[in-house]
Amino acid sequence: MSVIEEVLQYNKKYAKRFKLGHLPIPPSRALAIVACMDARLTVEEMLGLKTGEAHIIRNAGGIVSEDALRSLIISHHLLGTREFMIINHTDCGMLTFKDEKLRKNLLKKTRTATVAPLLFHAFSNISENVRQQMQKIQTHPWLPTDIPVRGFVYDVRKGRLEEVYA
């Protein structure tokens, strides 16, 4: 059986005991998080967030990409979030390659020309990467300058967040 079939069977049981059908669209704790897609980050669980409390935006690396900015703008302006967190983590896959090498390998493996995405956002220094992501939020003209933006490195060995300061 495929993994998708397995999770669908699980979801049928989940739906039977589901009791949260009344929640509104805006996150009740007005928090938005940008985190890495890494399987070892169960974001809600590590932060004690319940269903309905926060927007969770995730991608490879926990990058404040143009798409993450799109999501944060919608989150703040249309759905009222008032605090932003960025979460990168130790042992990230993004530390293990270089953009140029990955692109070359893809071109060779798939026998195609270069297409978007043009950047993969690999990085070599986690704290510095977190700082760069914070700056992208703090300098975007469509996000307020006074919104708290705090950045963290999650230690996948210890389950613990460490703050990154500017």
Added chain:
Amino acid sequence: MSVIEEVLQYNKKYAKRFKLGHLPIPPSRALAIVACMDARLTVEEMLGLKTGEAHIIRNAGGIVSEDALRSLIISHHLLGTREFMIINHTDCGMLTFKDEKLRKNLLKKTRTATVAPLLFHAFSNISENVRQQMQKIQTHPWLPTDIPVRGFVYDVRKGRLEEVYA
């Protein structure tokens, strides 16, 4: 106390009882999911996924944006995922506005010129939106044509996934 301070205090307790420090980078169930950032979707919980099992990519709408494609390419080629799921949901905030109107409001509210993101990806038909996202994966030259890509609408009232067929 800020919400960020609250979740940090929670994380200290979480770290004390943390026992998953041994997990490897590749997701053990080789599954990658693109889902909406909506606070009512606790993706791992609704699918019975445990820490370490799947890549979770999330943004406003559950859009297969260029950034989500970047994440899926990394997920498949570098970290071995072999099945993809797309999850949109009922009562989505993306059904409540139009791109052009939001952009006009932002320009007026912030007194700035147009900057990226140029698209917000609002949509009016959930199933059709899911189909479009599936197609973006299926036609990308850097993702294999034989990888299973299945799309779903999550019912936020019932806690249940319904499949969208091409």
